Amino acid sequence: MRLNHEQLSFFKRYGYLLVPDVMDQALCAKVRDEMWAALPPDSHLRRDEQATHVGPFRSEDESLDSVHTRQGYRWLNRALGVSAQVIELIYSEAICAMAEQLLDGELRQAVVGGTPMGTQGPAWPGGPTDPAVGTEGARGVYCTLPYGERPREPDACHTDGHPFQLGVVGLLDDTPQGGGAFKVWPGSHAKLYPTFNLRYDQPRIPYYDHLPSFKGIVHTPEYLQAIEELNAQEQPVECYGSAGDIVFWHHRTAHMAGHNHSDVIRQAVLADFWTDKLDELRSSAPDGDMWRDWSSAVQNSDTEISPRFARQQRLPGSDALAVSAFRT
Numbered sequence: 001m002r003l004n005h006e007q008l009s010f011f012k013r014y015g016y017l018l019v020p021d022v023m024d025q026a027l028c029a030k031v032r033d034e035m036w037a038a039l040p041p042d043s044h045l046r047r048d049e050q051a052t053h054v055g056p057f058r059s060e061d062e063s064l065d066s067v068h069t070r071q072g073y074r075w076l077n078r079a080l081g082v083s084a085q086v087i088e089l090i091y092s093e094a095i096c097a098m099a100e101q102l103l104d105g106e107l108r109q110a111v112v113g114g115t116p117m118g119t120q121g122p123a124w125p126g127g128p129t130d131p132a133v134g135t136e137g138a139r140g141v142y143c144t145l146p147y148g149e150r151p152r153e154p155d156a157c158h159t160d161g162h163p164f165q166l167g168v169v170g171l172l173d174d175t176p177q178g179g180g181a182f183k184v185w186p187g188s189h190a191k192l193y194p195t196f197n198l199r200y201d202q203p204r205i206p207y208y209d210h211l212p213s214f215k216g217i218v219h220t221p222e223y224l225q226a227i228e229e230l231n232a233q234e235q236p237v238e239c240y241g242s243a244g245d246i247v248f249w250h251h252r253t254a255h256m257a258g259h260n261h262s263d264v265i266r267q268a269v270l271a272d273f274w275t276d277k278l279d280e281l282r283s284s285a286p287d288g289d290m291w292r293d294w295s296s297a298v299q300n301s302d303t304e305i306s307p308r309f310a311r312q313q314r315l316p317g318s319d320a321l322a323v324s325a326f327r328t
Ligand SMILES: [Fe+2]
Pocket: 158, 159, 160, 255, 256
């Protein structure tokens, strides 16, 4: 499976690319089995009783373990990120070949049985788990329980603070529209890229026990302003679909985990790609051509996007694009 010029151009222009039916269906089913098998046997959540799938987790079923977190509506099994099946699924030959078309350099290799994300605990007491620390495989299998009666909330995007170059989210099971799928803001990568201090990384304020109130990732005022504008003015694309579908997304693409207003659990595998050049590139300034350290195929991509392909990619306004193309 190879990406064509239109796909490469679309990724470059909009910072994401939906690619249907990439992951092996039988392996997806096996990973779903692994997810359920990892649940404590006395859990209220039972696979064969759909009524129990609605969140939040009951307090007695919650786990703050950062390699297998169950809290609120989120069920994050990071231990599975180094399982042979998950690595075979999300770092498959086909997906790696497409990532190699996009990136320039030797892809970092995931380690089966290596240390999963979260092994070293949260970034600071009570803080988030840092995907950059001790992660030798995929980020893991991330599920969102149905929200049930929980009121609707507005979308709110962010970017990830750890260094990598290319993200991928793969659906392990069929995920309907409104069912908690990953959301991306088209074109946000180009808007946000120059607002960072560093090309693929971000300055951080260290955490100290005796000075606890000031910590974490440092954002520029320009970045915060741009995020506010994206939330207020731009429509995200929802990456719902069938088991086996994936989305590639650029490191600086604004995104969020969707709200799950369906009656099924959203089950996805998340993974990052980067090359052997990341260590050298991560701290350089985000000036000049943002694609200069991507593949020459990406650098040279400027194919016109057809209205049909834009619609397949669910690009907001692509229906209007199709109409105007028809009229001309
Ligand atoms: Fe994120």
